[in-house]
Amino acid sequence: xxxxxxxxxxxxxxxxxxxxxxxxxxxxxxxxxxxxxxxxxxxxxxxxxxxxxxxxxxxxxxxxxxxxxxxxxxxxxxxxxxxxxxxxxxxxxxxxxxxxxxxxxxxxxxxxxxxxxxxxxxxxxxxxxxxxxxxxxxxxxxxxxxxxxxxxxxxxxxxxxxxxxxxxxxxxxxxxxxxxxxxxxxxxxxxxxxxxxxxxxxxxxxxxxxxxxxxxxxxxxxxxxxxxxxxxxxxxxxxxxxxxxxxxxxxxxxxxxxxxxxxxxxxxxxxxxxxxxxxxxxxxxxxxxxxxxxxxxxxxxxxxxxxx
Amino acid sequence: xxxxxxxxxxxxxxxxxxxxxxxxxxxxxxxxxxxxxxxxxxxxxxxxxxxxxxxxxxxxxxxxxxxxxxxxxxxxxxxxxxxxxxxxxxxxxxxxxxxxxxxxxxxxxxxxxxxxxxxxxxxxxxxxxxxxxxxxxxxxxxxxxxxxxxxxxxxxxxxxxxxxxxxxxxxxxxxxxxxxxxxxxxxxxxxxxxxxxxxxxxxxxxxxxxxxxxxxxxxxxxxxxxxxxxxxxxxxxxxxxxxxxxxxxxxxxxxxxxxxxxxxxxxxxxxxxxxxxxxxxxxxxxxxxxxxxxxxxxxxxxxxxxxxxxxxxxxxxxxxxxxxxxxxxxxxxxxxxxxxxxxxxxxxxxxxxxxxxxxxxxxxxxxxxxxxxxxxxxxxxxxxxxxxxxxxxxxxxxxxxxxxxxxxxxxxxxxxxxxx
Numbered sequence: 130x131x132x133x134x135x136x137x138x139x140x141x142x143x144x145x146x147x148x149x150x151x152x153x154x155x156x157x158x159x160x161x162x163x164x165x166x167x168x169x170x171x172x173x174x175x176x177x178x179x180x181x182x183x184x185x186x187x188x189x190x191x192x193x194x195x196x197x198x199x200x201x202x203x204x205x206x207x208x209x210x211x212x213x214x215x216x217x218x219x220x221x222x223x224x225x226x227x228x229x230x231x232x233x234x235x236x237x238x239x240x241x242x243x244x245x246x247x248x249x250x251x252x253x254x255x256x257x258x259x260x261x262x263x264x265x266x267x268x269x270x271x272x273x274x275x276x277x278x279x280x281x282x283x284x285x286x287x288x289x290x291x292x293x294x295x296x297x298x299x300x301x302x303x304x305x306x307x308x309x310x311x312x313x314x315x316x317x318x319x320x321x322x323x324x325x326x327x328x329x330x331x332x333x334x335x336x337x338x339x340x341x342x343x344x345x346x347x348x349x350x351x352x353x354x355x356x357x358x359x360x361x362x363x364x365x366x367x368x369x370x371x372x373x374x375x376x377x378x379x380x381x382x383x384x385x386x387x388x389x390x391x392x393x394x395x396x397x398x399x400x401x402x403x404x405x406x407x408x409x410x411x412x413x414x415x416x417x418x419x420x421x422x423x424x425x426x427x428x429x430x431x432x433x434x435x436x437x
Numbered sequence: 438x439x440x441x442x443x444x445x446x447x448x449x450x451x452x453x454x455x456x457x458x459x460x461x462x463x464x465x466x467x468x469x470x471x472x473x474x475x476x477x478x479x480x481x482x483x484x485x486x487x488x489x490x491x492x493x494x495x496x497x498x499x500x501x502x503x504x505x506x507x508x509x510x511x512x513x514x515x516x517x518x519x520x521x522x523x524x525x526x527x528x529x530x531x532x533x534x535x536x537x538x539x540x541x542x543x544x545x546x547x548x549x550x551x552x553x554x555x556x557x558x559x560x561x562x563x564x565x566x567x568x569x570x571x572x573x574x575x576x577x578x579x580x581x582x583x584x585x586x587x588x589x590x591x592x593x594x595x596x597x598x599x600x601x602x603x604x605x606x607x608x609x610x611x612x613x614x615x616x617x618x619x620x621x622x623x624x625x626x627x628x629x630x631x632x633x634x635x636x637x638x639x640x641x642x643x644x645x646x647x648x649x650x651x652x653x654x655x656x657x658x659x660x661x662x663x664x665x666x667x668x669x670x671x672x673x674x675x676x677x678x679x680x681x682x683x684x685x686x687x688x689x690x691x692x693x694x695x696x697x698x699x700x701x702x703x704x705x706x707x708x709x710x711x712x713x714x715x716x717x718x719x720x721x722x723x724x725x726x727x728x729x730x731x732x733x734x735x736x737x738x739x740x741x742x743x744x745x746x747x748x749x750x751x752x753x754x755x756x757x758x759x760x761x762x763x764x765x766x767x768x769x770x771x772x773x774x775x776x777x778x779x780x781x782x783x784x785x786x787x788x789x790x791x792x793x794x795x796x797x798x799x800x801x802x803x804x805x806x807x808x809x810x811x812x813x814x815x816x817x818x819x820x821x822x823x824x825x826x827x828x829x830x831x832x833x834x835x836x837x838x839x840x841x842x843x844x845x846x847x848x849x850x851x852x853x854x855x856x857x
Binding site: 138142145148149152156257261267268274275278284286288289355358359361362363364365367368369403408412 | 668673
């Protein structure tokens, strides 16, 4: 499969594919972080994760409309504001959902799967009723379009770079929150031993709600960022959900580092293989590879070592 | 092989000028029915369809929920508009059309179940519906078993011909061959990169495209398929950059479309420079709504209808459509094809003088529609439509400029020899 390319071509292929893989990696990290927090820390299987992402995308769409109608001179800046609004909207909806539904189901983890799946259908139909069944087009500010020419054969798409920076920023923020803040300590305490955490005075119900809202908020930001590279429609969230679960489960559900490592290995494997074989075939091989590793290591790549 | 296959359907001889006679006959029937009062229900309906002296029931079967509702909404709108207009003109054989709408919910077994309900319980005289080939394949055995009539609007891969279906969209060869001929002749294209979503329509279409390209002595430098819903096209875009084809021939569908064109633009491929040129058969004005005109500008599309077609029929159609569904409504190729369904059925019923499915089927070949928004269409004995193929050049506002149109109507050929 290498025979038809010259060695200099091969070099640039690997460079280009490395960049493509890094972009895919960032996309995976953004998709999976919110789910990793909810699934890994709380044990809730949130099937409506994709719909929270699309909420972020619709918020971006609305913001772009408001800006182009009322504030056209600031249009180039709307995207930043849209992401903040997306975080707030998705986080608020997440808090509401946790209060109304999820908190009643903490002792029945498999029921959360059904309940959140139902929620995803409800949200999809709501989007369809409000925004119409067709996809909407989100206009991007000019500075996010185009690409940056590195060498003759290597071009960096600017929106790809943006997604990379965003993924990096959000991962750092989450890591700081989880491991350097008081709230993070509380979350980890609740995960490890709920009754004991309650006994020392942590309001576990509140911790749960904020954790869930944070996970959903990050999904909203991801959805907002994905308007640059994907579609925005009532069912677009479904496009991401399988990959998201794949990344989280492969990485080891309770480890954020695992999520990042698994996003990296899956994205690099997939984008390199995509170059040398068809897209469908590389997907098949990626999945096979994930299945094999999970057979050998059912707990995922990384696990939390906890004395029980 | 084709002709022998057709013979059971071909009950009326198909000659030039037959159409005029048909129209005169229709007018006569109409005049007669006005003079002598409407024919009694029993005379025009011997098989127990839902036809009364004043009304006839038909079915509309599309997905208005689920993932396919993105695409099928336009078809539902067009079919309702056509039915409304027909009713305003006095209906069919003096009877108002009443429709029963069912939701296929983007789920093929649901399509089958609902079509059975329409045919068996509601006894509808015709069904306008389905969008994906999968949904059509799911309902086909039911239409054949209970002898119903389906008007199917989508451009599709061909390789099918049922006595119970009228295909109002183009089959693959009509769409593909004219497009490739155009791009080689006027743009001097020599090499092609074929790309598609991974299911039957893009695969069959690219097979036809590849055979035709190779027949012309030109080269296919790559052929790729990506799973439905795939959202990362950076790898294939890199491959395209390396192979430097003259034409990217894209048959990507659904949400993947949006991802593909956005990423193509972000990767620095400016389609307005036409290096490489992008030719698609899967992006109508409907899809551009999601992609965004600024991401699609400069691409070419080969299909039979564009909203911007300048003829009078189309101006009226676009006006009526916008009056009913708002000024921002867009009309894509399939929406127009769906609009033809009720009109073709009306013409066939009036030619047959009966709602009976067998008589309507017998009357269908040779039916002409001079009022079609796309200009003029005629039903071929193989139940597909003769139609012209046009090339559209995408503008920033999400519309296409029509830059080319085939001189003659293209004969539908669902089982193309030498292309399989």
